[in-house]
Amino acid sequence: MTERKNFAKIKEVYKLPNLLELQTxxxxxxxxxxxxxxxxxxxxxxxxxxxxxxxxxxxxxxxxxxxxxxxxxxxxxxxxxxxxxxxxxxxxxxxxxxxxxxxxxxxxxxxxxxxxxxxxxxxxxxxxxxxxxxQLQRSPGVSFEEELHPTGKKLFYGRIIPYHGAWLEFKYDISEVIIAYVDRKRSFPATQLLRIIGYTSDDDIINAFGAQSVYPQILNTLKKDSAKSKEEALADFYRKMRPTEPVTPDAAEKLFYRLFFDPRRYDLARVGRFILNRKLGLDVSLDKRILDAPTVIKVIEYLIKLKDGTGEIDDIDHLGNRRIKxxxxxxxxxxxxxxxxxxxxxxxxxxxxxxxxxxxxxxxxxxxxxxxxxxxxxxxxxxxQFMDQVNPLAEMTHKRRLSALGPGGLSRERAGFEVRDIHPSHYGRVCPIETPEGPNIGLIASLSTYARVNELGLLETPYREVKEGKVTKKIEYLTADIDEQKIIAQANAALDEEGYFQDKGVSCRLRGDFPKVEPKKVEYMDVSPKQLVSVAASLIPFLEHDDANRALMGSNMQRQAVPLMVSEAPLVATGIEHKVAVDSGAVVIAKEEGKVTAVDASSITIGKTTYELMKFRRSNADTCINQNPLVSLGEKVEKGQVIADGMSTEGGELALGRNLLVAFMPWRGYNFEDAILISEKICKEDIFTSIHVEEFQIEATETRLGNEELTRDIANVSEENLKDLDKDGIIRIGAEVHAGTILVGRVTPKTETELSSEERLMRAIFGEKSRDVRDTSLVAPPGVEGVVVEVHVFQRKDRGRKSKEEKTQEQAKLREIRAYYKQEIEFVNEEKWLRLSKLLGVDKDKAERMDLSSNDEAKGLADSFDEQLKELLADEEQEIEKVRRGDELPPGVLKRVVVYIAIKRKVAVGDKLAGRHGNKGVIARILPDEDMPFLADGTPLEVVLNPLGVPSRMNVGQILETHLGWAAKTLGIRVASPVFDGATEQEIKDMLKKAGLSE
Known part of the structure; x- marks a missing residue:
């Protein structure tokens, strides 16, 4: 891992959790x-x-x-x-x-x-x-809202929303009667529902709300209720729910039970019960997941109190009322x-x-x-979704994405501004910056760096507990509804050596407001300034100096960075590049400490463990995944150390671009309107050259006229065009490919109608001798110029018709499998007797002859090793069977060949270049080095950007990054400037002075 000078002022008190934990x-x-x-x-x-x-x-x-x-x-x-x-x-x-x-x-x-x-x-x-x-969805439970009647009167309503089952709503009508709605369709007076669930008489209903106060709304509803007993209420309920069917008491009872009390059809889920308890002040077990009478009474009572001015309506966009599936x-x-x-x-x-x-x-x-x-x-x-795999950050962001769309969610067309907007409860849970720019803006979000999902599906973020003005080491995760009630200090609040607040007034958050509070009243403190933003946004240095709209573009465009042939970690980073590279799985990590016993381009062996490296593998985005060893023979390796770099990483750190010498100046109009001018050096030295791997596939199938055949023997094709094909017509690895190059030769039987009159005459004279096949070979399409890096051949095994060569290949493969498993079994056996001899305190030979049945610990150890051996033997059998059986192909397919071609792409006019601050542009001209503007010492620039791209966009972060990067390059160091806790202007000036550059 690269050493960096870190400008952070705040100590890291709590390490970032595993960034893929949400999924795994x-x-x-x-x-x-x-x-x-x-x-x-x-x-x-x-x-x-x-x-x-x-x-x-x-x-x-x-x-x-x-x-x-x-x-x-x-x-x-x-x-x-x-x-x-x-x-x-x-x-x-x-x-x-x-x-x-x-x-x-x-x-x-x-x-x-x-x-x-x-x-x-x-x-x-x-x-x-x-x-x-x-998926980010509305949580089951209860919610109280209000709507305006056309007369201008406010009408309140409460909804009990289950995880699955019928919705139950209670609504005021214009004459202050409470109406119950089942599934938003059928309506009846709320008291009718209460009669069915056990409060049969009017007195029972009035007493259920407490004998000391009689609510006029309940009396109004009772007047409107025509049913006076449970039976009448059930009959009326059934009549409205099933208007075409005859009413029977038994059927009515069954229907009502099935709607709200059958656990198979109605489920509040633990989170639904939790929200009901929280809102209504109940203490019901979270495992009681069906409706009960006291809950219904409490919902109606809360609705009545809302009308009287106590209680509060719910904000459905609050993260306390939304959960993650x-x-x-x-x-x-x-x-x-x-x-x-x-x-x-x-x-x-x-x-x-x-x-x-x-x-x-x-x-x-x-x-x-x-x-x-x-x-x-x-x-x-x-x-x-098909994974976005352009680079490791794109993968990581895709796995941490939260979507409000999808089955049971919102639709783009119906979603208004409120749902898409940033909400105070997003703090530390959902990133306020990273979201798409198009029609999905605000509907697709990204999880913040420290956020996690609790067992109820609610988002939590960590805080440090504060006691009597002293910040403790205790970390507590809080949900959005709880932290709203707490007084929380920011992570950058000044602390002394012992953890007490230095200032008399500490800037805090409380219910969406920012009061200054005396230290003793503070209850919690943020763990880190970067807990506010997502992984992609926290990779932008000087994020605090950028306008949010441009930061949004910056965090989105980092995901579009193509992996380069030579990766280079940034001179100015934010300090979490290593964490992203490791957690994304792009780099290879040592599972245990040891000495490197063998290393080459494709594998690393440490002790008895061999790590296979990925070479020129195609990603979902056709970019190239290639891993390179970072260790040398004989080197000692720690557990958890990065031993190989992957795509877009260098030295175990995320490396999405290159460090280039940039000037902000106009140049003959070539950088007008965000256009970019670059030096020819970038092309010559392959600075922005990337490798893309494309996949081409062909199958030989059974047709009605006979089988297609993969062959080198193709009519009317010159030997020059066949030189790279083997006898089966498949191109060799390493062959250079251009548009029109034959990748796999294939011939398909012709139909009678396809034969010309001359061919028909030839057939009449010579019989079947003339070949009635046409050339249907796989050729490289236009625009493809590259090298074949991999070829996979899949074919069915025809036991009776194996060629001598196929038999030899199969035998060699079987020998390889048997040798590998023999070695593994010997290793497990060796380990077994070593551990047993150590446990029993005897030498290995004696341990092998001992009866272990009397010693439970030794027997347990031996049994666990025997289980491992049994698994190895089963695996060996499975591998042998795989080789003998051949490949599984769809019906009618005899052979499938997949060819991978690596294509080198150099940077060209018209390509998009971007920085991390949303400063994007298109290359307008590539100038020779000698024509580029130069520094005082004659060093030619590599990139020229338009200075007018900064003031109106308000992304000053790029200017600070440029200056700090210039100083770092001159001093030969690398620096880290974490978000909201980075280098100050004065520190950058000091660095420039130290490097002997003008401030």
Whole structure:
């Protein structure tokens, strides 16, 4: 990691959390794959199974109980899934107990495959890397709002919104009667609803609100209520809900129960109950997730008090009333839909079965209902998106994105200004800067650096606790509704050595206001100035000197930076570049300390661990992912050290661009209107040259006229054009490619109609001899100039028709697999007996001969190693089977060839260049070095920008960065200027003076 002079004045008291925790923790809790079935918490997948099962037949004779589930090992690794266009998923097996009148038996059922998350928080779906974006939604619970009647009168209303189920609203009408609405459709007096839930007489209803005060609104409603008993109320309710059906007391009771009291159809969720408790001052267990009578009474009472001027209406844009649905919860909801469909199908199948003796799980369960639902979500949902993979920051931002769009969310067309606007409750939770510029502005946001999502889905941000004017080391995470009530000091408040506030008046936040408070009254303090903004915004030095609109452009444009051939970390950074590079997974980290025993361009070996590096791999954006070792042979490595750089990183730090010598001056009109002038040196020295990898694919398929064939033998093509193809017609790695170059030779059988009259004559004379095929080869399209870096060939294995060469290749591959696993097994065995001999205090040979059954600790250790050995043997078997079976291809496809071509792109006129402060422009001219303006010592400039691009845009940060960067370059150092805590003007002047430059 590069050493930097840091200008921060505030000590780092709390380290940044893992930046991908939002994704990885959520999916880990959903799957609980590494937790023993009996120790799993009732969340995620476990919760859905517990909700849906047991399933009983209509006659109650057969019962299907859920016991446990188990996610197996994925068939292919992440890299194999990428290459083969497969989904990285694990087989899901579920154990059930099936009880029939004849017997009760336990059985295991295969429930299809469930996608697994990679270490970097992504999913591989059909070979593509995808991200599931978290959704920012209105929270279930209760909310009180007001609306204006056409007469100008304010009408209040309260809504109980469940997680899923029917909405229940209470609204004043113009004559001060409280009306209840079910699902915004049917309406009846609120007292009618109270009669149904247990307050049958008028006196019961009046007493429910407290005997000491009789509310006139309740009396008005009772007058309007025609029903005088529970039965009448139920009949009236049923008549309005089901107008076409005849009323029966039983049906009415059932309908009402199903609407609000059936846990399968009505669920407030823990967060809904939490918000009800918070708003109404109740103390009901969070696990009580259906409606109850006291809650309904409290909602009506709060509504009455609102009318009388006590209580307050809710702000629906406040983050205390909005919650995050993370990836785990989104997938859980899909599993719930799939299992509900499966439940219906199981019940229907049980209804038509008469013979129970031969009843088996595979007769009942159609696992396609679940697996199709999950597949559909990952492939087609608005929230499952093709990952933005231009550079590591683009990946990171995509994984930390919050979207108000998507199923159950808002739509661009309907969303007004209020929803899109910045809200005081966003402080430390949602970035006020980073959001798109187009129609999605404000609807798509980014998580702030320190923010996290709690178990209820509410956003929290950390604070330091303050006691009696002293800032303690205790860190507490608070939700938006709690911190609004607290007096919170800013992170830059001056503290003395012991942690006491130095000033008599401390600038604080309280309910959206900024009072100056005496130190003893302060309750909390921010942990860091950068907790306000997102990762991308906190990478902008001198952010505090930029206008917010330009900072927004700057944070968005950093994500568009193309990885360069030679990366260079910035001279002026903000200090979190290392954290972003590490957490994004772009760099390689040492898992344990040790000595580097082998290192080359493609792998690093430390001790017994080998780290394979990615070489010239294509990203989702066609940019090039290439990792280079940072360690040398014999070097000692610490655990957690960066041992290899990835794309857009240098020395383990994020490096999105280059450090260039820039002047702000006009030059013959070539930098008019944001145009940019650059030196030819940038082209010659490949400063802004990038490598792009493009993928080309071809398949040989079965056709009605015969099979297509991949071959070098193509008619009417010169030998010169075939020189780089092997005997199967596939181009070699390293071949140079131009537009029109044949990448893969293919011939397709011709139909009769395609034959010319001469060809038909030839066939009549010579029979089938003349080749009736046409050339359908894969050729490089126009504009492609590059080098072949990788070729993948996938083909079905035809056991009877293997060529000698294929057999030799297969044998070599099998030998390689067996040798690898033999070595692994020997290593585990060695470790096993070493650990046992140490535990038992005897030498290795003696330990091998000992009976371990009497020693529980030794037996447990031996068993865990035996389990590892069993897994290794199973893996070896699976790998051998993969080689023997060949590749899985779609029906009718015989062979698939994928060719990757690396294309070098130099910077050219018309390309967009941008800084980190929203200062963007297009290259208008590339000048020879000798024609560029130069410094006093004759050094030619590299970039010339227009000075008029600064004053009106108000992004002065670029000027400060330029001066500090100039001083740093001259002094040969690198500096860090964190956001809101960076170098002051005076410090920059001092640096310039130190470097011998004019201030």
């Amino acid at each position: 923790a959520s999916y880990g809790e959903f799957l609980q794959a590494d937790v023993q079935p009996d120790k799993r918490r009732n969340i995620g997948l476990q919760e859905v199974f517990n909700e849906i099962f047991p399933i009983e037949s209509f006659d109650r004779q057969v019962c299907l109980n859920f016991l446990s589930y188990f996610a197996g090992k994925p068939k292919y690794t992440v890299d194999e899934c990428r290459k083969r266009a497969m989904t990285y998923a694990a087989p899901l097996k579920v154990r059930f107990k099936l009880t029939t009148p004849v017997e009760a038996k336990e059985q295991e059922s295969y429930f299809g495959e469930i996608p697994l998350m990679t270490e970097t928080g992504t999913f591989i779906i059909n070979g593509d890397e995808r991200v599931v974006v978290s 993370t990836v785990g919860e989104l997938v859980q909801n899909q599993v719930r839909i799939g299992l509900t469909r499966m439940e219906r199908s199981i019940r229907e199948r049980l209804a038509v079965m008469s013979e129970f003796s031969s009843l088996s799980l595979h007769h009942l369960i159609n696992s396609k209902l679940l697996s199709n639902q999950i597949k559909d979500f990952f492939a087609r949902s608005q929230l499952s």
